[in-house]
Structures are given as structure tokens and as C-alpha cells.
Amino acid sequence: MDLFSIYGQLGLSEAVWALGQRIEDGLRDRFREIDAVAEYNQAKVLAAMQACRIGANHFAATTGYGYNDDGRERLEQVYAQVFHTEAALVRPQITCGTHALTVALSANLRPGDELLSPVGLPYDTLQEVIGIRPSPCSLAEYGVTYRQADLKADGSFDYDAIRAAIHERTRLITIQRSKGYATRPSFTVAQIGELIAFCKSVKPDVICMVDNCYGEFVEPIEPTDVGADMAVGSLIKNPGGGLAPIGGYICGTKACVDRCAYRLSAPGLGQEVGANLGILPAFYQGFFLAPTVTAGALKGAIFAAHLYEGLGYRCIPSAGAVRADIIQAVELGSEAAMVAFCKGIQAAAPVDSFAAPEPWAMPGYDDPVIMAAGAFVQGSSIELSADGPIRPPYAVYFQGGLTWQHAKLGILMSLQKMTDAGLVAL
Ligand SMILES: *Cc1c(COP(=O)(O)O)cnc(C)c1O
Numbered sequence: 281m282d283l284f285s286i287y288g289q290l291g292l293s294e295a296v297w298a299l300g301q302r303i304e305d306g307l308r309d310r311f312r313e314i315d316a317v318a319e320y321n322q323a324k325v326l327a328a329m330q331a332c333r334i335g336a337n338h339f340a341a342t343t344g345y346g347y348n349d350d351g352r353e354r355l356e357q358v359y360a361q362v363f364h365t366e367a368a369l370v371r372p373q374i375t376c377g378t379h380a381l382t383v384a385l386s387a388n389l390r391p392g393d394e395l396l397s398p399v400g401l402p403y404d405t406l407q408e409v410i411g412i413r414p415s416p417c418s419l420a421e422y423g424v425t426y427r428q429a430d431l432k433a434d435g436s437f438d439y440d441a442i443r444a445a446i447h448e449r450t451r452l453i454t455i456q457r458s459k460g461y462a463t464r465p466s467f468t469v470a471q472i473g474e475l476i477a478f479c480k481s482v483k484p485d486v487i488c489m490v491d492n493c494y495g496e497f498v499e500p501i502e503p504t505d506v507g508a509d510m511a512v513g514s515l516i517k518n519p520g521g522g523l524a525p526i527g528g529y530i531c532g533t534k535a536c537v538d539r540c541a542y543r544l545s546a547p548g549l550g551q552e553v554g555a556n557l558g559i560l561p562a563f564y565q566g567f568f569l570a571p572t573v574t575a576g577a578l579k580g581a582i583f584a585a586h587l588y589e590g591l592g593y594r595c596i597p598s599a600g601a602v603r604a605d606i607i608q609a610v611e612l613g614s615e616a617a618m619v620a621f622c623k624g625i626q627a628a629a630p631v632d633s634f635a636a637p638e639p640w641a642m643p644g645y646d647d648p649v650i651m652a653a654g655a656f657v658q659g660s661s662i663e664l665s666a667d668g669p670i671r672p673p674y675a676v677y678f679q680g681g682l683t684w685q686h687a688k689l690g691i692l693m694s695l696q697k698m699t700d701a702g703l704v705a706l
Pocket residue numbers: 376377378379403405456457458459460491493494514
């Protein structure tokens with residue numbers, strides 16, 4: 281059977297496929313650049329695994345307290361080498377990205393300290409962690425105050441406002457690399473480096489933490505290469521490579537990471553406890569695959585931007601923009617288009633392809649939200665997924681794809697469902 285017969289069975293029309301081929305043909309040079317970054321990052325991860333002398337014995341399961349877990353300790357050394365940090369905490373006991381960030385913040389902020397975000401409002405779930413939206417056990421409840429410097433209208437850093445916001449009690453500065461559900465740009469590592477240098481010039485002992493979610497392996501360097509004291513993220517995004525079924529990481533200075541370990545387990549115990557329960561093969565292998573998986577997702581994002589921009593939809597970032605993360609937003613202009621788009625992503629999934637996503641009320645959101653995800657790992661957003669709140673400008677946020685080929689099919693299916701619904705004419 282030829283390729284097109286299979287695609288036909290999957291519901292893809294020849295017209296949509298042909299448009300996709302034209303778009304892909306125009307992206308050869310761009311994809312070569314992405315492959316070059318992936319090759320560099322693959323070498324970086326491989327070199328770290330070899331330098332840490334990873335052997336098959338390091339995949340063994342530990343239970344109970346998990347004392348002397350050599351496999352766990354070496355995995356953390358591998359992360360520390362890749363991020364060029366003194367230390368790392370990489371654990372299945374960190375349940376998600378929000379948890380990792382919560383550990384990093386609450387470990388390194390004490391009552392009376394102030395937290396500063398120089399890049400505007402942080403990601404939705406962090407707002408309750410900080411206490412911007414009141415919540416039991418927020419940092420605010422423990423006497424940590426919060427201040428924010430908004431970005432300028434063009435999305436750049438407002439250095440005057442940041443200087444004015446830093447004072448004696450400013451202990452930690454949180455910098456979110458990816459835009460999340462905001463419409464501001466995501467930041468490149470170089471931009472983050474400039475911001476950190478500025479903040480440290482104002483207050484040399486301030487701790488700079490980067491929320492690195494969705495940014496890992498997009499570039500050859502990470503925020504910890506440009507002065508970040510901590511980089512924090514989720515293993516069901518880029519660095520888990522699609523294989524990690526849970527987990528989070530914190531890479532940084534020994535002083536910061538030690539405190540995170542004491543916060544995660546208990547004062548006095550720190551990094552010494554935490555059984556791996558047999559999960560280490562997925563963590564190691566996922567991290568090994570992460571550079572190429574991230575590259576595939578990045579190709580998907582760029583392909584989607586070119587496809588939809590060509591059809592007249594506003595894309596953020598725009599098709600030709602420099603990429604800082606794997607997220608692609610497409611403003612579709614109507615609820616019907618959002619539903620059709622998400623149905624296409626779902627229809628292309630290896631799992632739950634028969635389900636049809638519908639907008640639904642979700643806790644924490646004012647508007648109904650639609651989500652498409654047919655993932656091996658529940659909620660995994662390094663796997664092909666799309667979501668968005670049903671409100672103007674009716675933007676879907678699209679990300680992931682364990683392989684470029686799957687990301688491509690998913691995007692083409694999103695367009696197929698939009699054409700089938702009579703929303704787009706090719
Ligand atoms: C996903 C994400 C988080 C939170 O991660 P969860 O794993 O969903 O808790 C935090 N910040 C940013 C920028 C994210 O993209």
C-alpha cells in the first residue's frame with residue numbers, strides 16, 4: 281500500500297496533503313538548522329552519560345527509603361552535566377512542573393523575603409503558588425511577598441521598572457522562558473542571560489530562577505549557561521523525551537538545590553532519600569531521546585505556523601520568527617474552528633483517536649476550555665496536544681509530537697477537519 285492510501289484511510293484528503301508537501305518543501309533549510317541543534321544536544325547528553333559512566337546496573341529499582349541509590353544519584357549528575365550546574369534534583373516524587381517550581385520557590389524563600397517576576401504575570405498555576413490568587417499554603421500565607429514588573433508593550437524587558445522593583449528584601453527573581461497562555465513572546469536564552477546580568481548588577485546576591493518549561497533543548501545552551509542559579513521544569517514536557525511517565529527537575533547551584541532537596545523530602549534528609557521504584561530506565565532513555573523529540577516538536581510548530589499563516593490566520597510566534605520554545609498559538613477566530621482543529625489533532629492520535637473533544641468548564645478557568653490529547657502519558661504535552669480557552673481571539677495552543685512525522689499528520693488533520701466543516705476552502 282502506498283503512503284497516500286494509508287493517509288486516505290486516516291481521513292486525510294489529497295488536497296490537504298499536497299498543501300502540506302508544498303509547505304514542507306519550503307522548510308528544508310529551517311529543518312536543517314533544527315537538526316544541527318539536535319545533533320549538538322544529542323552529543324551533549326551522550327557525553328554526560330559517558331562521563332558519568334552509566335551502566336546497566338544503574339537502572340535497578342530501589343524501594344523503601346532509597347538509601348544509596350546509585351542510579352538516581354548518577355541520573356542527577358547527568359542532568360547537572362548537561363545543564364552545567366553544580367547539582368540537580370531529578371525525581372519521580374516531583375509530580376509535575378508546578379510542583380518542581382513550588383519546591384524551588386518555597387525552599388529558597390523565607391518569611392520576609394520578596395519574590396520578583398520581571399516578566400509580568402507568571403503561568404496560571406504559579407499564581408496560586410505565589411498567592412496572587414489566594415490559596416491555602418501559598419507563599420503569601422508564609423510571609424513571602426510578591427512584586428512584578430510588567431513587560432513593555434512590545435514585549436521587551438522594562439529595565440527601569442525592574443531596577444525600581446528590586447530592593448533589600450528581594451531574594452529571588454523568577455523568569456518564565458515560555459509564554460504559557462499569555463500573548464507575550466517567549467524568551468531566548470540570550471535574552472534571559474541579559475536579564476539575569478541586569479538583575480545581578482542591581483543586586484549581586486539575588487537568586488535567579490528560570491521556569492524552563494517547554495524550552496529545554498530548543499537551543500544549544502540552557503538558562504544555567506547564562507547565569508541562572510536554578511532551571512526548573514517538568515519531565516512530561518521536553519526533557520522526559522515522551523518516556524518519563526512522571527517527574528520534575530531542578531538544576532542549579534549546590535546551595536539552591538540542597539535546599540530544594542530538604543524541602544522536597546525533609547530537613548536533615550534531603551537528597552539521600554527517595555526510592556526510584558524502577559522508573560530510572562524511562563528517565564535515562566527519555567533524557568537520551570529528548571533532543572531529537574524536541575526537534576520533532578519544534579518542526580511541527582514551525583510547519584503549523586507556515587501552514588496556517590499561509591491561510592491567513594495570525595500565528596504566535598509568526599512563521600519566520602526565531603523559536604524559544606515548542607509552543608505554537610494559532611488564532612482561529614471562532615469557536616467552531618477551535619473545535620474542528622482540536623478534533624483533527626485528536627483524530628491523529630495513537631491513543632483515544634476515536635474520542636471527540638468538546639469545550640468544557642474547567643476548575644480555575646473563567647471560560648470553557650477545549651483540549652485534544654491522545655497521549656501515552658496522561659497530560660503529557662511533549663506528545664501531540666492542543667488546547668485553548670473558548671474566548672476571543674479563539675487561539676489554540678498547539679505543542680508536541682513524539683516524532684516530526686506524527687506532528688505533521690496531526691497538523692494536517694486539524695486542517696482537514698476545518699475544511700470538512702466548511703471553515704476553510706483550499
Ligand atoms: C507547563 C508549565 C508549567 C507547569 O507545569 P505542569 O507540569 O503543568 O504543572 C509552568 N510553567 C510553564 C511556562 C509551563 O509551560
